[in-house]
Every structure is written in structure tokens, then in C-alpha cells.
Amino acid sequence: MTKTVTLAQGNGGEENNELISKVFYKAFNNEILAKSEDAAIIHDGELAFSTDSFTVSPLFFAGADIGKLAVCGTCNDLAMMGAKPKYLTCSVIIEEGFATRDLEKIVRSMKKELEVNGALVVSGDTKVVPRGSVDKIFINTSGIGEVIKKGISSNNITMEDLVIVNRDIGCHGAAIFVAREGIEMKSSLESDCESLYPQVKALLDANINITAMRDATRGGVSAVLNEWAKQSNICIEVEEESIPVSDEVKGICEMLGFEATALANEGTFVLAVKKEDAQRAVEILKGFENCQRATIIGKVSDTHMQRVILKSSWGTSRFLETPSGELLPRIC
Amino acid sequence: MELELVNLYDDFRDANTIKAYAKIIKEDAKKLKTPINIMEVCGGHTHTIMKFGLPQLLPANIKFIHGPGCPVCIMPKERIDHAYVLAMQEDVILVTLGDMIKVPGSSGTLQDARSKGADVRFVYSPLECIKIAKENITKKVIFFAIGFETTTPMTAALIDSVIKQDIKNIYFHINHVTVPEVMRELIDSRDEHVDSYNNKIDAFLGPSHVSVISGSKIYEEFPRDYNRPVVVAGFEPVDVMQAISMIVKQFVEDRCSLEVEYKRLVSYDGNVKAQNLIDKYFNKRDLFKWRGLGNIPKSGLKLRDEFKEYDAEMIYKDILPIGEIEDHKLCICGDILRGMASPPECTIFGTACKPTSPVGSCMVSSEGACAAYYKYGNLV
Numbered sequence: 001m002t003k004t005v006t007l008a009q010g011n012g013g014e015e016n017n018e019l020i021s022k023v024f025y026k027a028f029n030n031e032i033l034a035k036s037e038d039a040a041i042i043h044d045g046e047l048a049f050s051t052d053s054f055t056v057s058p059l060f061f062a063g064a065d066i067g068k069l070a071v072c073g074t075c076n077d078l079a080m081m082g083a084k085p086k087y088l089t090c091s092v093i094i095e096e097g098f099a100t101r102d103l104e105k106i107v108r109s110m111k112k113e114l115e116v117n118g119a120l121v122v123s124g125d126t127k128v129v130p131r132g133s134v135d136k137i138f139i140n141t142s143g144i145g146e147v148i149k150k151g152i153s154s155n156n157i158t159m160e161d162l163v164i165v166n167r168d169i170g171c172h173g174a175a176i177f178v179a180r181e182g183i184e185m186k187s188s189l190e191s192d193c194e195s196l197y198p199q200v201k202a203l204l205d206a207n208i209n210i211t212a213m214r215d216a217t218r219g220g221v222s223a224v225l226n227e228w229a230k231q232s233n234i235c236i237e238v239e240e241e242s243i244p245v246s247d248e249v250k251g252i253c254e255m256l257g258f259e260a261t262a263l264a265n266e267g268t269f270v271l272a273v274k275k276e277d278a279q280r281a282v283e284i285l286k287g288f289e290n291c292q293r294a295t296i297i298g299k300v301s302d303t304h305m306q307r308v309i310l311k312s313s314w315g316t317s318r319f320l321e322t323p324s325g326e327l328l329p330r331i332c
Numbered sequence: 333m334e335l336e337l338v339n340l341y342d343d344f345r346d347a348n349t350i351k352a353y354a355k356i357i358k359e360d361a362k363k364l365k366t367p368i369n370i371m372e373v374c375g376g377h378t379h380t381i382m383k384f385g386l387p388q389l390l391p392a393n394i395k396f397i398h399g400p401g402c403p404v405c406i407m408p409k410e411r412i413d414h415a416y417v418l419a420m421q422e423d424v425i426l427v428t429l430g431d432m433i434k435v436p437g438s439s440g441t442l443q444d445a446r447s448k449g450a451d452v453r454f455v456y457s458p459l460e461c462i463k464i465a466k467e468n469i470t471k472k473v474i475f476f477a478i479g480f481e482t483t484t485p486m487t488a489a490l491i492d493s494v495i496k497q498d499i500k501n502i503y504f505h506i507n508h509v510t511v512p513e514v515m516r517e518l519i520d521s522r523d524e525h526v527d528s529y530n531n532k533i534d535a536f537l538g539p540s541h542v543s544v545i546s547g548s549k550i551y552e553e554f555p556r557d558y559n560r561p562v563v564v565a566g567f568e569p570v571d572v573m574q575a576i577s578m579i580v581k582q583f584v585e586d587r588c589s590l591e592v593e594y595k596r597l598v599s600y601d602g603n604v605k606a607q608n609l610i611d612k613y614f615n616k617r618d619l620f621k622w623r624g625l626g627n628i629p630k631s632g633l634k635l636r637d638e639f640k641e642y643d644a645e646m647i648y649k650d651i652l653p654i655g656e657i658e659d660h661k662l663c664i665c666g667d668i669l670r671g672m673a674s675p676p677e678c679t680i681f682g683t684a685c686k687p688t689s690p691v692g693s694c695m696v697s698s699e700g701a702c703a704a705y706y707k708y709g710n711l712v
Binding site (some may be wrong): 319 | 443569
């Protein structure tokens with residue numbers, strides 16, 4: 001590992017995994033942590049517990065803001081374990097000089113999103129630091145959820161499962177890139193930032209046999225698929241053409257040399273569902289406004305264990321790797 | 333800019349068209365007397381070829397040889413050390429393009445410099461330097477310019493604006509290189525090695541973006557003087573497959589000529605306005621060192637003497653290191669850039685050398701052959 005921490009080590013991909021395993025897992029190692037799930041399952045499987053910090057720049061962007069993100073992020077991690085988000089904590093670190101109006105706007109977004117989840121903020125902390133010590137505002141939320149369906153785990157996927165995504169991918173990453181970097185570009189693109197609990201609840205209410213769920217945040221869909229392939233010791237085969245990507249996201253990817261599967265999402269999740277229920281799951285997801293393009297994208301096989309294979313419509317195939325490095329644009 | 337880019341390429345990724353070309357190539361290839369090796373000069377082509385799995389569609393007697401056309405890959409450590417030293421200056425903001433910040437020099441990468449406190453930024457367009465310079469008037473903004481003919485006009489346009497707007501705090505470290513010189517070098521130097529490597533270059537896939545600027549005329553000498561066909565091709569899979577079929581046809585019909593597949597943007601003369609702008613600000617260096625290839629005459633550009641007040645190489649002459657630096661002993665980037673070896677032949681490929689900890693430059697850029705092999709694998 002490098003002597004100093006680099007930005008690449010926060011990318012949700014390979015370097016990030018290395019930092020987590022060599023520093024944090026090494027120190028904190030225990031049975032619950034080692035499961036590497038979106039949220040820890042505690043208290044005899046009754047409760048899910050997770051935390052997330054939010055440092056996004058810009059704070060307000062097309063489709064959401066840091067407040068909405070801070071609630072969605074933690075609640076979605078709980079929902080991915082089949083849990084209903086119940087109680088959250090909220091810690092904020094604010095830079096001196098931050099506009100009170102912006103703070104109120106952020107908190108209003110949080111309140112609205114808590115209502116979508118039916119969750120409460122029950123404890124919190126506020127710190128103000130001198131100018132330059134943080135970039136405007138950082139927010140941490142932790143959450144506890146009540147597990148509705150037990151046994152959902154990224155470690156149990158088998159050849160009996162099919163892989164589904166709930167919507168078109170990459171919108172958040174692409175929207176942030178357009179907003180953040182110095183590209184003079186107009187776009188109708190919005191972040192997909194959204195609470196996923198309502199979708200999860202609909203699937204569970206319909207008794208869909210879900211093996212695993214994971215929201216495709218940093219590192220995107222390709223990070224999720226690779227994590228699953230390793231954790232469940234399987235090969236995942238994906239039909240490239242079936243992965244839903246909007247024209248806007250495709251355009252940005254082409255221009256900057258990114259792959260949509262590596263872009264971050266905040267309201268997109270991948271599901272492994274038993275074959276016989278897969279089509280029904282897709283239909284249920286399609287009942288949601290933003291999930292019109294929900295679809296089956298792949299299957300599980302045993303051809304290349306712990307790897308993800310991407311197949312083209314002209315008959316070639318290649319590995320889909322865990323994203324690595326900072327996302328940097330191509331040069332020419 | 334409205335985002336309708338997808339319309340621009342959809343047809344060029346059509347599965348049926350790709351399959352149809354694969355069939356034509358297979359049929360024509362049966363008539364070949366000897367196998368042919370096609371060098372795609374440009375890293376953008378290498379990326380396309382690997383990303384879309386095109387080698388899987390070709391018959392055994394047609395092979396791709398990956399060329400040296402990745403501006404990040406060919407940057408020697410000496411130049412990266414320059415960037416590092418400049419970045420570490422207290423009052424300097426070093427600006428460069430994309431992957432350049434990940435290439436290791438002898439003291440580390442620009443990313444490392446940044447984590448030690450240096451102000452290193454990457455931009456999409458060199459013109460963003462102007463904004464950075466205006467926002468930081470007490471700092472010196474140094475643009476570490478890299479790239480082939482494709483990116484040179486953008487650097488020239490930046491210099492042009494800097495002079496016209498009388499901006500006093502932007503400087504240039506120029507590392508622009510040119511394609512025909514290195515192609516010539518590859519053929520000439522290869523004759524010495526050809527016995528030990530059965531990797532003769534039989535034809536070239538010409539980088540089309542370079543020709544959008546310089547015209548197709550820059551490749552004329554290769555069919556004429558070197559008996560190597562050149563087809564200037566676009567970067568989508570249909571483009572590459574069509575270009576391959578054009579090359580195979582030339583061999584079958586016993587022709588050797590310069591052809592353009594990428595007719596939608598490439599003309600014989602290219603973008604004359606851009607060429608004039610380049611000529612106004614740059615002239616050729618006598619020698620430029622390429623990583624793995626050594627010094628190649630007239631292959632690099634520098635600022636003309638009359639603009640030396642903007643030239644960071646002049647201004648910081650006293651602190652920039654000048655010694656020669658050897659490449660890592662086990663790394664075979666040089667042979668890979670010459671098209672003499674392919675990445676899996678390297679003993680440290682995928683083990684000691686990975687995109688997360690690259691030893692050689694070919695593993696750094698997404699357009700480097702090693703990175704493309706590592707990333708896309710390619711399964712037959």
C-alpha cells in the first residue's frame with residue numbers, strides 16, 4: 001500500500017478495498033464485520049445497522065442534494081439487507097461561514113426523505129470548524145433497521161439465481177461529473193438519488209425469493225457484481241446489451257471515456273433473485289416511476305469463478321473488472 | 333453542448349454489421365499467402381480492439397500488433413520527473429490531462445505529489461488553465477502539455493489566448509509528439525530485431541483523430557517508401573473491422589496504398605487552420621526521448637524561441653533534473669511499445685505490475701496495451 005492515502009483509495013473499487021482490509025478489517029476484525037454486507041446484521045438477525053458519511057461536491061445538484069443523499073445512503077444500506085429503516089443519527093461538521101439558509105435547505109431535504117422511509121432521526125451531533133478545515137459541510141448518518149426478511153446475503157448467491165437491476169444505471173455519477181468538473185455542458189441528466197425501501201417492501205410483500213441485494217453506489221454496478229462473484233464464489237455472466245443505460249449517460253461516458261457500469265449510483269440496486277421469481281420481480285419494480293427499465297441483466301455460472309464476464313451482441317466476451325483508480329477522462 | 337453523442341456512434345456498434353465484416357474478413361483471409369500482422373498505432377485503437385473483443389472475431393492468420401500511440405505510455409521518466417519537480421514548487425499549480433497524474437517517475441506519481449501537498453490538477457480542455465490562472469493570480473500555472481497531433485492544437489490555442497489576453501501567470505512544459513516519425517522508427521529499428529521476434533509489421537491502422545488535424549497525407553510515405561499499406565480508421569468497432577477488411581483486400585489484390593476508412597471526418601489536407609496555429613508556436617526538437625524507444629529524431633515539439641518567456645523548461649532550467657533514467661529491469665514496456673511483445677509475455681504483468689500499482693507506463697493509461705489487456709482480459 002502507498003505511504004500516504006491517495007484519492008484513489010476512496011473510489012469504492014480495488015484500492016478502496018485494499019485500504020479497508022489492510023487497515024480497518026485488520027484492526028476491528030470480527031465475525032459480523034467480516035461478512036462485508038451493506039449493513040451489519042445484529043441482535044440475532046433482528047436488526048440491521050449501518051453508517052455512511054457524505055462529502056459530495058457540489059452540495060446541490062440536479063436531482064438531489066447532500067441532505068437527501070445522507071438519508072437515502074444509510075436507509076438504502078439497511079433496505080438492502082431486507083430491513084425497514086427505523087432510527088437514524090445525524091452528525092454534521094460545518095465549515096465556519098456556511099450559509100444558514102443552505103443548512104436549512106439541506107435539513108428540509110433530510111426531513112422529507114425520512115418521511116419516505118418512515119424513519120426518525122433520534123440523536124445527533126454538530127461541530128463547527130475553522131474555515132478550510134472541511135469543504136463546506138460533511139454529514140454522517142448511522143441507522144438501525146428492523147429486518148423484515150432474514151437471510152438476505154451477498155454470500156449465498158447460486159446458479160439458481162438471476163441478476164436484475166432496478167433501473168437505468170450511472171445517472172448519479174454522470175450528473176455529478178457534469179456539475180463538478182469544468183466541462184461547459186448542458187444536460188437534462190439528474191441524479192438517481194432515491195430511497196429504495198419502498199421498492200424493497202413491494203418485492204418482499206409479494207414474497208419474491210430474494211437471495212441478495214446491493215445498492216450500486218461508488219464503484220457502480222461493476223463493483224457490486226465483482227464483490228458478489230468473490231463473496232459467493234461464482235461467475236456472473238452479463239449480456240452487455242441488456243444493461244439499461246440512458247442516452248445522456250452513454251453520451252457522457254463516450255465523451256470522457258468512462259464505462260456506465262463504473263459510475264456511482266444513489267438509487268440503483270442490483271438483485272439476485274431465484275429464477276422462477278425473476279420475471280415477477282421485474283414487473284413489480286416496473287410499477288415504480290423511475291424503474292421503467294428494470295430488467296434481468298445476467299445469470300450465474302461456473303465458467304470463471306470469482307469473475308464477471310461481459311458478453312457482446314456480436315459474440316465476443318471479456319471480463320468486467322472492479323473499477324480502479326480515480327475516474328479520469330481519456331486524453332485523445 | 334447538447335448531449336446527443338449516442339446518435340453519433342450507434343450505427344458503428346451494430347452487431348450485424350460487425351458480424352458481416354467478420355465474415356468478409358474470414359473469407360478473404362483464406363486467400364492470403366502468408367499471415368499478416370497489422371499494427372494499430374494508436375492507443376485509442378488498442379482500447380477499442382480489446383474492449384470490443386475484436387481479436388476473437390479474426391481468423392488465425394490476421395494478428396494485431398499494438399503500437400506506441402498512447403501519449404501517457406511513451407512519456408519517459410525524465411519528463412515525469414520534470415512534472416514532479418515543478419509540481420512541488422511552492423507557488424506552482426501544475427495542470428495536465430487525465431491519466432498523466434498516475435504515471436510513476438523516479439520520485440513517484442503526480443498523485444503522490446498531490447498527497448504531499450502539491451497543487452496538481454487535471455483538465456479536459458487546456459483552455460481551463462485560463463480560469464485557474466485568473467482565480468490564482470499569485471500562483472504560476474504550468475501546463476504540462478502531452479499528446480500527439482490530436483491534442484497539440486488545443487495547447488497552441490491556449491498559448492494563443494494567453495498572449496492575446498496578456499495573461500502573465502501561465503507557463504508551458506511541452507511534451508507533444510508526432511506520429512509519422514515514430515512509425516518510421518518502428519520500421520527502421522525493427523529490421524535489426526526482426527530475426528529474434530517473429531512480429532513483422534505488415535500494415536498499419538492509422539489513427540484517424542490525428543489525421544483529422546494533419547490530414548491523411550502524413551501517411552503517404554509508408555505505402556510508397558516502405559511497402560506497408562495504411563488504412564486510416566475511426567475508433568468504433570465497425571470502423572476497425574471495416575479497416576481490417578480493407579487491409580486484407582489490399583493484400584489479396586496485391587495492392588499497397590493509403591486508404592481512408594474514416595471518411596466522415598478525414599481529408600487529405602486535414603485542418604489547415606490548426607496546422608498553421610501549431611506551426612506558429614511550435615517547432616521540432618532535434619531529439620525527443622520516448623519511453624522504451626529511446627531518442628527519435630524530430631519526433632517531439634517545443635515552443636519556438638520567440639515564446640521562451642512562456643517555456644517552463646527554460647524558466648526552471650536550474651532545478652529540472654537532466655540525468656538519464658533507466659526503466660525498471662523487469663518491465664518490457666519498450667518491447668510492447670515497439671510491438672515486439674504482447675503484455676502477457678511480461679513476467680510481472682498482472683502480478684507486480686497492475687493498474688493499481690503500475691511499474692511501467694503501459695499499465696497506467698486506459699489506452700496502454702497492458703492496461704487494456706489487464707482490464708478486458710479477452711476470452712475466446
